[in-house]
Every structure is written in C-alpha cells, then in structure tokens.
Amino acid sequence: MNPREGxxxxxxxxxxxxxxxxxKLVAFxxxxxxxxxxAEDALSEAFAKALADWPEKGCPANPExxxxxxxRRKVIDGFRGRQRDEVAAGELRIMAExxxxxxxxxxxxxxxxxxxxxxxxxxxDAGIRAPLILQVVLGxxxxxxxxxxxxxxxSMGQRLVRAKAKIRNAGIPFRIPEREELAERLDTVLDAxxxxxxxxxxxxxxxxxxxxxxxxxxxxxxxxxxxxxxxxAEALGLLALMLHAEARRAARRNGAGDYVPLAKQDPExxxxxxxxxAEALxxxxxGLGHMGRYQLEGALxxxxxxxxxxxxxxxxxxxxxxxxxxxxxxxxxxxINRALAIAxxxxxxxxxxxxxxxxxxxxxAEYQPYWAARAELMSRDGAREEAREAYEIAIGLxxxxxxxxxxxxxxxxxxx
Amino acid sequence: MQYLLMLYAEExxxxxxxxxxxxxxxxxxxxxxxxxxxxxAHKGSNRLQPVANATTxxxxxxxxxxLNGPYAESKEQLAGYYLIEAPDLDAAxxxxxxxxxxxxxxxxxxxxxAM
Numbered sequence: 001m002n003p004r005e006g007x008x009x010x011x012x013x014x015x016x017x018x019x020x021x022x023x024k025l026v027a028f029x030x031x032x033x034x035x036x037x038x039a040e041d042a043l044s045e046a047f048a049k050a051l052a053d054w055p056e057k058g059c060p061a062n063p064e065x066x067x068x069x070x071x072r073r074k075v076i077d078g079f080r081g082r083q084r085d086e087v088a089a090g091e092l093r094i095m096a097e098x099x100x101x102x103x104x105x106x107x108x109x110x111x112x113x114x115x116x117x118x119x120x121x122x123x124x125d126a127g128i129r130a131p132l133i134l135q136v137v138l139g140x141x142x143x144x145x146x147x148x149x150x151x152x153x154x155s156m157g158q159r160l161v162r163a164k165a166k167i168r169n170a171g172i173p174f175r176i177p178e179r180e181e182l183a184e185r186l187d188t189v190l191d192a193x194x195x196x197x198x199x200x201x202x203x204x205x206x207x208x209x210x211x212x213x214x215x216x217x218x219x220x221x222x223x224x225x226x227x228x229x230x231x232x233a234e235a236l237g238l239l240a241l242m243l244h245a246e247a248r249r250a251a252r253r254n255g256a257g258d259y260v261p262l263a264k265q266d267p268e269x270x271x272x273x274x275x276x277x278a279e280a281l282x283x284x285x286x287g288l289g290h291m292g293r294y295q296l297e298g299a300l301x302x303x304x305x306x307x308x309x310x311x312x313x314x315x316x317x318x319x320x321x322x323x324x325x326x327x328x329x330x331x332x333x334x335x336i337n338r339a340l341a342i343a344x345x346x347x348x349x350x351x352x353x354x355x356x357x358x359x360x361x362x363x364x365a366e367y368q369p370y371w372a373a374r375a376e377l378m379s380r381d382g383a384r385e386e387a388r389e390a391y392e393i394a395i396g397l398x399x400x401x402x403x404x405x406x407x408x409x410x411x412x413x414x415x416x
Numbered sequence: 417m418q419y420l421l422m423l424y425a426e427e428x429x430x431x432x433x434x435x436x437x438x439x440x441x442x443x444x445x446x447x448x449x450x451x452x453x454x455x456x457a458h459k460g461s462n463r464l465q466p467v468a469n470a471t472t473x474x475x476x477x478x479x480x481x482x483l484n485g486p487y488a489e490s491k492e493q494l495a496g497y498y499l500i501e502a503p504d505l506d507a508a509x510x511x512x513x514x515x516x517x518x519x520x521x522x523x524x525x526x527x528x529x530a531m
Binding site: 177 | 417419502503504505506508509527
C-alpha cells in the first residue's frame with residue numbers, strides 16, 4: 001500500500017471511530033474524575049497521535065482501545081496534578097486500574113447516558129444544556145454549535161467552559177437517576193436533545209450542512225437514549241417525533257427551493273421507512289401506559305401524515321390531541337397550532353377566537369408562526385386589512401428567505 | 417467531597433412562632449443533625465445569632481472600617497450552616513432537601529475546594 005493510501009485509510013478509520021465512539025470515550029474517561037474538559041483534551045491528543053501513527057504502522061485491531069490507552073495516560077497525569085491528599089492516591093489507583101481493564105477489553109462500558117444526565121443536570125444553566133450535550137457527546141466544536149444557536153462563538157465557548165467547570169467543581173455525578181426522580185430528570189435530557197433537533201430543523205432548506213447534521217445528530221442521541229432506556233415512553237415518543245419531522249424534510253422544498261407547506265407536500269417524497277419506524281415507536285410507547293408531551297406531539301405528526309396519505313379528514317382527532325397537549329404544556333406555541341386545527345373543524349372565526357386567548361402573551365409579539373397563523377385565519381375570514389398587517393409582521397420576523405417568499409406570495413394574493 | 421449547606425431564612429419568622437412550634441423546630445434540626453452524624457456525613461454545623469449582632473470589617477488603604485450589621489441586607493439572612501461530606505452533588509442536594517431549613521427558607525449548596 002502506498003503512503004497516500006495508508007493516510008487515507010488511517011484518516012477514515014479515525015473519523016469513523018470519532019463519529020461512533022467519541023461520546024463513549026469522553027464519558028468513560030471523565031466518569032471518575034468528572035473532568036470533561038480534561039477528557040476531551042486527552043482524547044483530541046489521542047486522535048492526533050492516531051493520525052500520525054496509524055498511516056505508518058497500520059490501523060490497530062481495536063482502535064477504540066488504542067485511543068483509550070493513549071488518552072487515559074494523559075487523564076491520569078492531569079488528575080494526579082490536581083489531587084494531593086491520601087484519599088486521592090487510592091482513588092487514582094482504582095481509576096487507573098479501571099481504565100486499564102477497559103482499554104484491553106473489546107467493549108468499553110457505555111456511560112454516555114450518565115454523561116447526558118450530568119450535562120442536563122438542574123444545576124447546569126438550562127440554556128447551555130443542549131449545546132453542552134452536542135459538544136461532549138458528539139464532539140461538535142463551539143463554532144458550529146454557536147452558529148446553530150445564534151450565539152457568538154466566543155460567548156458560546158465561554159459558557160461551555162463554565163458549564164464543564166461546574167460539573168467538575170460541584171461534583172455533578174455521571175449517573176442515571178434513581179427510579180423516583182428519573183422521569184423528571186429524563187425530561188431535561190429529552191428537552192436538550194429536542195432543542196438540538198429544533199435548531200437543526202430551523203434550516204428548512206437543508207442547505208446548511210452543519211444545521212442539517214444537527215438534526216441527524218439529535219436523532220442519533222435520541223436512539224442512544226432509547227437503546228439504554230427502552231422502557232421510557234417519552235424517550236420513544238421524542239424519537240418518533242423527530243423521525244416524523246425528518247421524514248418530510250425533502251418534501252418541504254420544491255425544485256426551485258421554495259417552501260412547501262404540509263398541506264401541499266407530495267407524500268410520495270416522504271421517507272416511508274422513517275415514518276414506519278416512528279409509527280412503531282409510538283405504538284411501543286403507548287403500550288407502556290405513560291402519556292407525555294413528546295408522545296402527543298409524535299401522535300400529532302402521525303395524524304397529519306395519515307390525513308395526507310389517505311385523504312380522510314381527521315381534524316377532530318387533531319384538535320383533541322392539541323387539547324391534551326395544551327393542558328399538559330400550557331405552551332402558546334401549542335395554542336397557535338390548536339387554533340389552526342379548530343379553524344379546520346369549526347371555521348375561521350372559531351379559530352380566531354381560540355387564537356385570541358393567547359394573544360396577550362408578550363412572547364408572541366416576536367413569534368413568526370403566531371402572526372402567520374393570524375394572517376391565514378383573518379384572510380379566510382375575509383378580514384383583508386388585518387390579514388395584510390399580520391403578514392407584514394410575519395414576513396419581518398422570518399429569517400429563512402424561502403419561507404419569507406412564501407409569506408409574501410400569500411400576502412400578495414390577498415389583493416386579488 | 418465536602419459541601420457547605422448555607423441556610424437562609426427570614427429571621428422574623430422564628431420570633432413569630434409559638435413556643436410549641438419553636439420546640440418542634442429545634443427538635444427537627446436535632447434529628448436532622450443526628451441523621452447526618454449516623455450516616456458519617458456530618459463535618460460541622462452551627463446556628464448563627466441574628467444579623468442584628470453582626471459586624472462587618474474591611475481594611476482599605478491601611479485603615480480598617482468597621483460597620484454595624486450584615487454584609488448584605490436582604491429579606492432572608494444566613495441563619496446557620498452544615499458542613500457535610502458527600503460523594504457527589506446529588507447526594508449533597510438530597511441532604512439539603514431533608515434539612516428542615518429547606519421547608520421554611522432556602523439552602524445554598526456550595527462545594528468546598530479540596531486542599
């Protein structure tokens with residue numbers, strides 16, 4: 001094999017291991033010291049060493065074990081520097097032995113879920129939980145995460161550093177919470193994963209590779225959680241919800257890159273396998289007898305898909321699902337969608353009346369979907385001037401150019 | 417790891433309580449302290465006198481400044497502390513939640529730097 005070819009193979013093996021095992025290696029290295037930053041540093045050095053060594057000496061039979069062996073030395077050295085007392089010496093020995101045993105075994109224990117629970121711990125600022133999980137479990141860099149969350153890279157970097165310091169210094173454990181607090185703590189993990197997914201999904205065009213990847217990565221995390229906690233209905237519900245949304249990604253744009261609303265999408269373009277998987281997950285979740293927000297949202301996606309595929313009107317059922325969801329979440333965003341569904345069943349005035357109930361929420365003043373929904377219902381109700389005004393605000397608030405074009409076309413159509 | 421549980425509460429609340437209630441309160445703290453000791457988690461604890469008895473000191477440009485009163489005026493005051501040993505933050509938080517002070521005030525949990 002010529003050197004170029006060796007380089008290529010080493011690089012692709014390293015990339016594959018990074019993608020598959022990064023979070024597992026970080027979680028395992030940091031589980032004992034709780035020092036995530038040190039584990040990340042050690043691991044990135046190990047990857048650099050791999051790229052230097054592997055082309056020359058060939059890829060090792062157990063690349064994960066190889067990386068762990070290199071990284072663990074650095075982690076132990078770092079820990080030794082931090083601790084001075086007697087107790088720590090004992091801890092250090094136990095830690096070194098544990099890491100050694102794992103490096104030589106074929107399978108590294110999977111502690112990613114414990115790491116996610118640490119990142120989404122109530123002691124960590126809620127706004128940084130999703131970015132933190134993306135960084136430490138998936139290895140995304142601060143710049144990529146910052147642009148997805150619309151935060152400056154410097155400030156994102158600082159907040160991530162602070163959050164990791166808190167995990168280490170406050171002694172936040174890497175563990176799956178006990179039964180009685182699991183549901184509540186799992187919610188924060190699921191919320192963080194969904195936040196990551198939503199950021200990826202905001203790029204409806206899928207033109208921004210970094211954002212599209214974010215949605216895929218969130219689905220990957222959703223899979224990790226459901227594999228490790230297969231009996232948690234809400235985890236299954238979240239994965240189903242994400243798969244349903246992802247299945248329609250391609251259909252959200254036409255050939256010219258214009259936004260296509262759900263009602264106009266071609267169901268042929270949907271990813272049937274993903275939808276099938278989502279449906280199976282929802283069924284499994286419903287058998288566990290614990291209803292929750294993500295299952296309801298998944299069920300709503302499922303109802304929309306069913307209606308479009310069969311042509312059978314199911315708006316009554318959709319309204320009922322929104323009722324349940326609104327009662328559970330009290331979210332104004334849910335209230336908007338519920339108002340649109342009500343309009344389908346009982347007409348535009350009833351929809352507007354339902355929308356009125358949340359109009360007082362100050363957060364909605366800057367929320368594009370509220371104004372788009374209002375414009376749509378006003379226009380159906382024949383209130384052209386109000387509709388035009390609402391479209392104007394919706395257009396001004398939208399950051400995606402193709403959605404903006406879509407709204408502008410709807411606004412222009414009012415005049416006819 | 418060691419954690420300092422700082423108990424913040426409204427001082428006036430104590431004087432407003434009936435004698436029976438005060439007795440009950442004292443007993444609850446005693447039981448909590450005992451539980452911490454039994455578990456080997458107790459490193460130290462004290463109840464503090466009211467902020468009316470507090471004095472602050474600082475030295476600026478070589479001159480010491482002594483002021484009557486607490487460091488910060490607030491609705492709730494530092495009323496006492498427990499220094500505990502716990503394996504991690506979750507264990508410390510669960511001790512804090514059991515403290516009677518969590519029901520009538522707020523407890524700040526702060527990790528202690530390991531020296």
